[in-house]
Structures are given as structure tokens and as C-alpha cells.
Amino acid sequence: MDAFKEHVGRVVPLDRINVDTDQIIPKQFLKRIERTGFGEFLFYDWRYLENGDPNPEFVLNLPRYAGASILIAGVNFGCGSSREHAPWALQQYGFKAILAPSFADIFRNNCYKNGILPIALPADVITSLSQEARDTEGYQLMIDLEQQSVICADGTAHNFEIGDFEKYCLLNGLDEIGWTLQYEADIAVYENR
Amino acid sequence: MKKTMYEKIWETHLVRASADEVPILYIDTHLVHEVTSPQAFEGLRLNNRKVRRPDLTFATMDHNVPTTDRALPITDLIAAKQMETLAENCSEFDIPLYDIDSPEQGIVHVIGPELGITLPGKTIVCGDSHTSTHGALGALAFGIGTSEIEHVLATQCLLQQESETFEIRIDGTLPYGVTAKDIILAIIGHIGIDGGNGAVVEYTGSAIRALSIEERMTVCNMSIEAGARAGMIAPDDTTYEYIAGKRFAPKGEAFDAAVEGWKQLPTDEDATYDRTLQLDAAEIAPQVTWGTNPGMVTDVTGHVPDPADMATVDEKTATEHALAYMDLKPGTPITDIPVDRVFIGSCTNSRISDLRAAAEVAKGRKVADTVSAMVVPGSQAVKRQAEAEGLDEIFRAAGFEWREAGCSMCLGMNPDTLLPGQRCASTSNRNFEGRQGKGGRTHLVSPQMAAATAVTGRFVDIRQFQ
Known part of the structure; x- marks a missing residue:
């Protein structure tokens, strides 16, 4: 997994609550046996028209948000299916962080395993950052994981919570399986008790 | 200290729990299916790791299996490749597999309890969010992502925070x-x-x-x-009676001892x-969903809500989106909504008692001319049992299609999908946009309500159904 320390990137606001993983990556793309190649199918049914052309009204297709790497969304982002294809698609599209008032549990876990930072901020902060992104072309945010802070261009900082272990894993790009295997003796003791 | 059942199961499964470390939780049973596992096995190979406890791992094929005649070749070559990959992985890592031709094949959350793999007090995981099903027997069961599948395969443990x-x-x-x-x-x-x-x-x-x-x-x-x-x-006692005699459940004195523990x-x-x-x-009244998530639900006697009545701007916008997608107008009585399709199946409602309840409604009646209806048993064992009881004949006589076991139109990864604009009364669990097919419109209901809706062609209050 790639380490995550700091990131500066363009912000795109997706004004929807309860975005489920069926929308993030529809089921017809889950038949692949590889871990890669999902980015082009991200938000497929919203992003493309019936004939396969990009939907010019969908926010990710607006030229002003091209190259965005920070997604802002409504409450309970990533609900529904446990498919890890959802964070794979987000990451492979180019997203490094997602800002929302809340996340679904399984999705949030899956993000950490793939070097994506899910950042929960109060609803009023999300609303105002989302408005800034709409009002200001090329709007960017800086994310400092070490400081647990989202920093605006004017210097305003919004602190966020993250578990110590998740933070450690992201900062170091840690292989979690390797971490657990260092306690192999404890696992064996448990199994033989 | 007084403890909840969750706390008891949690504490007895901790391999390590120091104050400054993330807890390591032991997993008793790992269920595997074809869709979320290939990248996990690939990860093991890339890192030269093995499956720690193949004896605690069980696999089946359910998500993208066709529900038509099993003797026919699978026409979706990408789906076939995924099933083939699961078979190769199970063979390479020595994991028992109930494949498409197995008499035990079925939806992973149907066969686990059916085979006595699911037992009280166990920790059970699967790369599928509906793993929560197994909690019905007093197990701690939850869905995980593919990275965590790889973690469990390699270590039989998960790094978990207490809920x-x-x-x-x-x-x-x-x-x-x-x-x-x-x-x-x-x-x-x-x-x-x-x-x-x-x-x-x-x-x-x-x-x-x-x-x-x-x-x-x-x-x-x-x-x-x-x-x-x-x-x-x-x-x-209901639980113990259910488990007694199941294939992998403890037998004889071991069963009695297990019950004392449970x-x-x-x-x-x-x-x-x-x-x-x-x-x-x-x-509680019979429920029907009207929107694009399971929380958008009302009594069958209710109406499609008005976005203007929503408490917040976000909810108003979400309701507007949902009604546009569902092609419904505010104030429409639920029982005025006609359907094109009826799906009885899924890990929510495809067990023998679900099929019996639906068959009781369908018996001696006919599916409306405007409706196409199908019944997909949750497992081959459920299918055999239903056929032994003559339920398949009741469904066929009423005009329902009778299919082979699998997840089918719950998520439409196989050829069973809604066409754009089609409206479906479904016994499944998710009415998300496009879930049952791009542009398809899903209303979640009970098996009884689904069968009655198939007959009348529109939603009907089962309490008044004659």
C-alpha cells in the first residue's frame, strides 16, 4: 500500500447523501479477477449516458473539476455492499481523500486498506467546503495526516479524528497482514488453548 | 461485570488486546464466494503466503451463477472465468468448495446455517455485507472487504475495533x-x-x-x-432444535455439551x-419501499411521500432524486402502483419457509398477464425440499418461473436483470438505483406480499387479500 502523509489537490463536490457502493461501482464491473482497471467505471451509471458518452451534467465530467483528487459528499458515504471494488475505483480514478459528515463502516475500513483517507467533518463544515468548491474554480485543499488537519487556502484548518492504528498504517504504507503475522505465536496459543 | 452477548463473544475471541494496540480477533469460520475473493488469493500468491486454516474456510458459487438449466454451458464468459478462478484457488489452497454442480450449492448465507457451519458463539466473516444473516443463531457475523479476506485467509484473524x-x-x-x-x-x-x-x-x-x-x-x-x-x-431452544442433526453440527454428547456452552x-x-x-x-404493518434505499419505506396503506415534507434540504433533494428515478408522484397510494416483474429469492427471503408462504398465496391463483414472476430458491437443498412438497408445481401452475439456486436478480450479476424502466416487487434487500438492472425500479416487500402483487399486478395489502 502507498503511504499517505500530505496531499494537496483539487476538490469536487458530489451533493448526494447515502451514496451506496452500487453507485460507486455497479455490479457488471465486479466480474474482473484483477485489482486494477476499475477507475474508468467509477460512478458508471451517473457518469455515462445510455450511448456510452460522458454525461455532461454529472459533476465529475465538468471540465473545471478535471483532475480532482479530493471528493466531498453527503452523509453515510459508501453504504451498502462490502465490495472493495468501490475504493479501488475511487483510488484508480485518482481520489486520495473523501470528505463527508459520515461514512458506512465497511467502506471506511476498505478505504484505509487502499491508502485512501476517509475524513469525517461536521456537516456545516462539509456544506461550506462544498460551497467553496462550487464558487471557486480550481478550489484546492491541503490534507496533513500527521497533524490530522484539512487546511484551506486562507489557512483555516479543520481537524479530524482517526484511529491511531489506521493513521500509523497510512503514514507508513503498512502491510497489515505482515503486522498480524508478527504475532503468529499468539495465534497458535489461541488455537491450542 | 454484566455483559452483552456481543461483549462475551468479542472477549473470548481476542488473540491479543493490549491497551495501545489494535485488537486481534480470531475468526472461527470464513465463508468465501467467487466475486470478492479472486484478488485476495492473488495477494497471497504475490506475497508467497498460504491459507492458515483451510479447514475453517468454506466456499461456494452464488453471485453470478445462472439460474437456468445447469446442464447448459454458462454464456457469460467473464462470469464463468470468475467461477473457474474460485475453483482453481480452492483446489490450490485446499479449501472445500460447493461449486455450481454440487448438491449443497446455494447462496452462502443460506447454506452456512443449512449445513450446520453457522453455530452460536462463533465469529463468522465473509466478503459480503449480508454476512450479518448468521447472527440469527447467536453468532457474531459481519461482512468484510477483499483486503480483509486476504488477511483472514493468511492469519485466521482480523484487526478490529470493538463496536x-x-x-x-x-x-x-x-x-x-x-x-x-x-x-x-x-x-x-x-x-x-x-x-x-x-x-x-x-x-x-x-x-x-x-x-x-x-x-x-x-x-x-x-x-x-x-x-x-x-x-x-x-x-x-428454537436455535438448538434448528441446529440438531445438521451436517457439520456437533453430534450426540458433543451436541449436549455445546448446548450447555451456548x-x-x-x-x-x-x-x-x-x-x-x-x-x-x-x-407494524406490511411494508413497501418507494425509493432508492431501504429506509425509504412506508406501510402498504401509505402513500408516496412529498419531497416538500422532508425535514432537511438534503433529504428533500434525495427524495426528489428517488421519485424521479422511480417515476413516482407524491401522494400516490402504494396500492395504486403497478409492477412488471416479481422476484422471490435472495439471502433475505429464499428459504423453505419463505417459499411455503409465497406458495400459499399463489396456490390456485394466476400471475397477472402484465407481470412476469420468478422464484429462485436460496440453495439446491431448499429447491429439493420445495419440490418434495410440490411447491414448484404450485408456482408453475400459477405462472411463476421456477429456477436454480443463486443470488440471481437480487443484484443481477447473472442474466436475471430488470430492463430499464421495469418495476419489480422484490423480496431482496436493496432497492438502490440500478441494483437489479440499469434503470430498473425495485420495491422491497415480504414473500407473501410479492406473491399477492404478482397475482393482482399491483401492490396489495396482504391482510385484505382474498
Whole structure:
């Protein structure tokens, strides 16, 4: 997994609550046996028209948000299916962080395993950052994981919570399986008790 | 200290738990299917790791298997490749597999309990969010992603933080025509689709105690639809009777000893939960969803809501989106909504008792000319049992298609999908946009309601169905 320390990137606001993983990556793309190649199918049914052309009204297709790497969304982002294809698609599209008032549990876990930072901020902060992104072309945010802070261009900082272990894993790009295997003796003791 | 059932199972499965470390939780059973596992096995190979406990791992094919004649070749070559990959991985890593030709094949959450793999007090995981189903027998069962599948394959453990506890207590007697499906839909309507986030729900109360194990599975199955990490119900005599004689369940003296252990699992009297909610079973009516998530639900006697009545701007916008997608107008009575398709199946409602309930409604009646209806048993064993009871004949005579076992049109990864614009009464668990097919419109209901809707061609209050 790639380490995550700091990131500066363009912000795109997706004004929807309860975005489920069926929308993030529809089921017809889950038949692949590889871990890669999902980015082009991200938000497929919203992003493309019936004939396969990009939907010019969908926010990710607006030229002003091209190259965005920070997604802002409504409450309970990533609900529904446990498919890890959802964070794979987000990451492979180019997203490094997602800002929302809340996340679904399984999705949030899956993000950490793939070097994506899910950042929960109060609803009023999300609303105002989302408005800034709409009002200001090329709007960017800086994310400092070490400081647990989202920093605006004017210097305003919004602190966020993250578990110590998740933070450690992201900062170091840690292989979690390797971490657990260092306690192999404890696992064996448990199994033989 | 007084403990909840979740806390008891959690504590007895900790391999390591130091204050400054993330806890390592032991996993007793790992269920695997074809869609979320290939990248996990590939990860093992890339890192030269093996499966630690193939004897605690069970695999089946369910998500993208066709439900038509099994003798025919699979036409979707990408799906076939995924099934082939699972078979190769199970062979390479020595994992028992109930493949498409196995008499035990079925939806992973149907066959686990059916085979006696699911037992009280166990920790059970699967790369599927509906793993919460297994909590119906008093197990701690939850869905995980592919990275975590790889983690469990390699270590038989997960790095986990302890969840909050949430008691949802339902006392009283369910009225006629109201089912386990209506209980869980009513709960989700009440607390919302994120109302259980961060928590493990324990369902308690006299209405829950009165449910059969299969009905309890329907309730626990949709815990994830309220955002809960898991759902569970304390084991009791109903549970022990269900488990007795199942293939992998303990037998004889070992069974008696196991029951003595399981009796220690229920939440201690006076133990406290982080959150609680109480509902009265007598006040629950048959439920029908009208929108694009399971929390967008109302009584069958209700109406499609008006976005203008929503409490927040976000909810108003979400309701407008949902009504546009569903092609519904505010104020429309639910019973005025016609359907094109009916799907009876999925890990929520495809067990023998679900099929019996639907068959009782379908018996001697005909599916409306405007409706195409199908029944997909949850497993080959359910299918055999239904056929032994003549349920397949009842369904066929009424005009339902009778299919082979699998997830089918719950998520439409196989050829069973809705066409754009088609409206479906479905016994499955998710009415998300495009879930059953791009542009398809899903309304979640109980098996009885689905069968009655197939007959009348529009939603009908099962309590008044003649």
C-alpha cells in the first residue's frame, strides 16, 4: 500500500447523501479477477449516458473539476455492499481523500486498506467546503495526516479524528497482514488453548 | 461485570488486546464466494503466503451463477472465468468448495446455517455485507472487504475495533400478514439507513423470541441496511432444535455439551447497551419501499411521500432524486402502483419457509398477464425440499418461473436483470438505483406480499387479500 502523509489537490463536490457502493461501482464491473482497471467505471451509471458518452451534467465530467483528487459528499458515504471494488475505483480514478459528515463502516475500513483517507467533518463544515468548491474554480485543499488537519487556502484548518492504528498504517504504507503475522505465536496459543 | 452477548463473544475471541494496540480477533469460520475473493488469493500468491486454516474456510458459487438449466454451458464468459478462478484457488489452497454442480450449492448465507457451519458463539466473516444473516443463531457475523479476506485467509484473524452495542427490542404479537421482513423494514424506516452505523445490533423481545430461525435470519440479514456492523439474536431452544442433526453440527454428547456452552451466551440481565430502541410488534404493518434505499419505506396503506415534507434540504433533494428515478408522484397510494416483474429469492427471503408462504398465496391463483414472476430458491437443498412438497408445481401452475439456486436478480450479476424502466416487487434487500438492472425500479416487500402483487399486478395489502 502507498503511504499517505500530505496531499494537496483539487476538490469536487458530489451533493448526494447515502451514496451506496452500487453507485460507486455497479455490479457488471465486479466480474474482473484483477485489482486494477476499475477507475474508468467509477460512478458508471451517473457518469455515462445510455450511448456510452460522458454525461455532461454529472459533476465529475465538468471540465473545471478535471483532475480532482479530493471528493466531498453527503452523509453515510459508501453504504451498502462490502465490495472493495468501490475504493479501488475511487483510488484508480485518482481520489486520495473523501470528505463527508459520515461514512458506512465497511467502506471506511476498505478505504484505509487502499491508502485512501476517509475524513469525517461536521456537516456545516462539509456544506461550506462544498460551497467553496462550487464558487471557486480550481478550489484546492491541503490534507496533513500527521497533524490530522484539512487546511484551506486562507489557512483555516479543520481537524479530524482517526484511529491511531489506521493513521500509523497510512503514514507508513503498512502491510497489515505482515503486522498480524508478527504475532503468529499468539495465534497458535489461541488455537491450542 | 454484566455483559452483552456481543461483549462475551468479542472477549473470548481476542488473540491479543493490549491497551495501545489494535485488537486481534480470531475468526472461527470464513465463508468465501467467487466475486470478492479472486484478488485476495492473488495477494497471497504475490506475497508467497498460504491459507492458515483451510479447514475453517468454506466456499461456494452464488453471485453470478445462472439460474437456468445447469446442464447448459454458462454464456457469460467473464462470469464463468470468475467461477473457474474460485475453483482453481480452492483446489490450490485446499479449501472445500460447493461449486455450481454440487448438491449443497446455494447462496452462502443460506447454506452456512443449512449445513450446520453457522453455530452460536462463533465469529463468522465473509466478503459480503449480508454476512450479518448468521447472527440469527447467536453468532457474531459481519461482512468484510477483499483486503480483509486476504488477511483472514493468511492469519485466521482480523484487526478490529470493538463496536458499540445497540439493543432493538420488539415486544408484542405480530398481526396477521406481518412478517419478519416487515419488522426489519419498519426498523430501518424508523432509524434510517445509517441508524446502526458503528454498532452491533442485538434484537430482543417477545416478538423476536416468537420467530423461527429462518425468520430471525431475515431480520439479521438486513442489519447492514441500517448500517449496523452485525445483527444478532440470542440462542434459545428454537436455535438448538434448528441446529440438531445438521451436517457439520456437533453430534450426540458433543451436541449436549455445546448446548450447555451456548446457554451462557445470552446477554446478562442488567447488562447495559450503548443504545436502545423499543418498537411494538402490534403496530407494524406490511411494508413497501418507494425509493432508492431501504429506509425509504412506508406501510402498504401509505402513500408516496412529498419531497416538500422532508425535514432537511438534503433529504428533500434525495427524495426528489428517488421519485424521479422511480417515476413516482407524491401522494400516490402504494396500492395504486403497478409492477412488471416479481422476484422471490435472495439471502433475505429464499428459504423453505419463505417459499411455503409465497406458495400459499399463489396456490390456485394466476400471475397477472402484465407481470412476469420468478422464484429462485436460496440453495439446491431448499429447491429439493420445495419440490418434495410440490411447491414448484404450485408456482408453475400459477405462472411463476421456477429456477436454480443463486443470488440471481437480487443484484443481477447473472442474466436475471430488470430492463430499464421495469418495476419489480422484490423480496431482496436493496432497492438502490440500478441494483437489479440499469434503470430498473425495485420495491422491497415480504414473500407473501410479492406473491399477492404478482397475482393482482399491483401492490396489495396482504391482510385484505382474498
